[in-house]
Amino acid sequence: MIWVDTIVQGILLGGLYALFAAGLSLVFGIMRLVNLAHGDLIVLAAYLLLVIVTMLGLHPFVAALVATPIMFAVGYGLQRHVLNRVIGPDILPPLLVTFGLSVVIQNALQEGFSADSRRMPAGSLETASLPIGPVTVGVMPLLTLFTAIGVILALQWLFYRTSLGRAFRATSDDPVTASLMGIKPQRVFAQATGIAMIVVTIAALYLGTRSNFDPSIGPARLIYAFEAVIIGGLGSLWGTLAGGIIIGVAQTLGAAINPEWQILAGHLAFLLVLLVRPRGLFPRATD
Amino acid sequence: MALLQTNGLTAHYGDFQALFGVDITLEEGECIAIIGANGAGKSSLMRSLAGVLRQDPEMVVLDGQPIGSLHADDIVARGISMVPEGRRLFPSLSVEENLQIGAYRSNGSGSWDLDSVYAMFPMLKERRKTPGNALSGGQQQMVAIGRALMSNPRVLLCDELSLGLAPVIIRDIYAALPEIRKAGASVIVVEQDIGQALKVADRVYCMMEGRVTLQGKPGDLSREAIHKAYFGVGE
Secondary structure (H helix, E strand, O other): OHHHHHHHHHHHHHHHHHHHHHHHHHHHHHHOOOOOOHHHHHHHHHHHHHHHHHHHOOOHHHHHHHHHHHHHHHHHHHHHHOHHHOOOOOOHHHHHHHHHHHHHHHHHHHHHHOOOOEOOOOHHHHOOEEEEOOEEEEHHHHHHHHHHHHHHHHHHHHHHHOHHHHHHHHHHHOHHHHHHOOOOHHHHHHHHHHHHHHHHHHHHHHHHHHOOEOOOOHHHHHHHHHHHHHHHOOOOHHHHHHHHHHHHHHHHHHHHHOHHHHHHHHHHHHHHHHHHOOOOOOOOOOO | OOOEEEOOEEEEEOOEEEEEEEOOEEOOOOEEEEEEOOOOOHHHHHHHHHOOOOOOHHHEEEOOEEOOOOOHHHHHHHOEEEEOOOOOOOOOOEHHHHHHHHOOOOOOOOOOOHHHHHHHOHHHHHOOOOEHHHOOHHHHHHHHHHHHHOOOOOEEEEEOOOOOOOHHHHHHHHOOHHHHHHOOOEEEEEEOOHHHHHHHOOEEEEEEOOEEEEEEOHHHOOHHHHHHHHHOOOO
16 A cells, blocks of 8 residues: 555655646747756745745735746746847757856845745645545645646647647747748747746745755756656657656655665656657657 | 839848849739749748848838838738748648638738638638648648738738649649739739749749849730840840
8 A cells, every 4th residue: 555655645746846847848849948047947936935925924825926927027038138049040058048047046046045945834735634545645745736737738728729829839830930920939939938937936836835945956956847848758748747747756666665766766767768768758749 | 102112122141142132013903923043032032021031121112111121020910921932831730720820910800811711722621620731732832822811911922832833733722813812912923933923923023143134014025035034045
C-alpha cells in the first residue's frame, strides 16, 4: 500500500512541476524562446504575492488575483521592450539576455528581501487532508494538481478556440505571413509572455504556500520545468503535464527507496526518457 | 486619382538593390498584371506594396495617402491584402482557421466571409477541418486566395498564382478572378505565364532587372515588344 501512496503523492507533486513548466512551454511553443529566467520570475511572483499578503493582509489566493494583472504587465513589458529585440534566427542572444535577467532578479530580490527563507501562510488549507480510497492526500497538493489541469485546459481552449489562439499559432508558424493577415507579431509575442506570467503567478502561489522560498531557488525550479517540458515534447501542453507527473513520481519513488535519491531519481527519469524518446513523449509534428 | 500607385519605388535587400524607380498605377476596379522573368523584381514589388519591404512613405500611395513606410499589418488594415508566392498556409491551422485568420483585422463589413469563400470554392468546405498543408497545391492556392479575401480588401495582390500548378487547376483558380473583381476588389496579378496574364489583365506591366520595361493594354502590345521587354532581346 505504501507504493500506491508514494505514486499518488508523486502525481500530486507533478502538478506543481507542471505549473512551473506550463509558462515555459507556452513561451517556447509560440516564440521558440528558451527563457532562462523563468524560475526566477516564479520566485519574483512569489515575493510579489508575499508583499501583497503582508501589506494588505489578504489570503494568498486573493492576493494572487491582485498580482495577476501586475505580472501580466511585467511579462508584456519585458517581452515588448527587451526580449522582442533579441528574438531571431540566432538563439544565443535571447539565452544570454534571459540568463542576465535571471542574475538581475536574484540579486535584486536578495537586496530587497535578504537571503532569508520566506513562506506564505495559507491557513487551515496547509494541513487539511482528504481520504481517497486507501490513501490520504493533502488538500493543497490536490488543489495544485487540479489547478495545473485547469491551467492546461484553459491554455488549450485559448490556443484552439479563440481568435488570439489562432494568432498565436499562425505567428509561431510564420511571423511574416502572419503580419500579412494584419497580425502584429511583436504584440502577439508580448501577449503570450503576459499570459505566461499569469501562469507563473499561479505557480508562485503554490510554491510560496507549500514550501519555503528564497531569492536563490529560481534556477532549480527552471530545471524541473525544463525537464517536464522536454519529457512532454517541446511545445505540447498536455505533454508538459505528463512530464511534470513523471518527474514527480520518479522523485517520490526515489525518496521512498532512499531520501537522498529524491532529486537524483527525477533527473534519471528525465535522462531515461531522453534516451528512449529524444523528442519527448508528445512532440509536435511541425517541430 | 489612381487607387494605388508607386512613385519611383526602390527596394533593397541589404546592399542589393532589387527595384530601380518603379512607377505603376492601379485604377479602381482594374486588374493589372506584372510579368517578367525570374529575378525581374516582381515579387519585390509585391512585397513593397504589402509592407513586407518598407520604403519612403510617398513611394506607395493608396487613395492619395502615403503608405510606403507602414508595416504589413497596418497595410492590411488599409485594405491591401496579399496572396503570397508559394501560398504560405499556416500548417498548425485547419483550412477553416486559415480562412478565419485572414479576417483578423476585419471589422466584419464587406461581402467576403466564410460562406461566400466556401461558395466560390466548395471543395474547401468539405475539407474545412483538414490542416492547411495537407491539401493539394491547387486547393492550397484556393485557401490562400480565400484567406486574403476574408479581410475584404480594396486591392488584392496575387503573387505567382500559377506557380507549380497543373494547367487545369490554373484555369479553375483564374476562373474565380471575375467574381473577386465583381465583389469590388481591384487586382494586381504577378505572373510568369505571359498568356495567362494577357488573358485576365486590363493592363500589363513588364519588368526586367528591377525596372518597368513595357506597359500597355494587352491588345496593344505586340508579341515582339513583349519578348524584348521580358528577355531583353528580340525574337
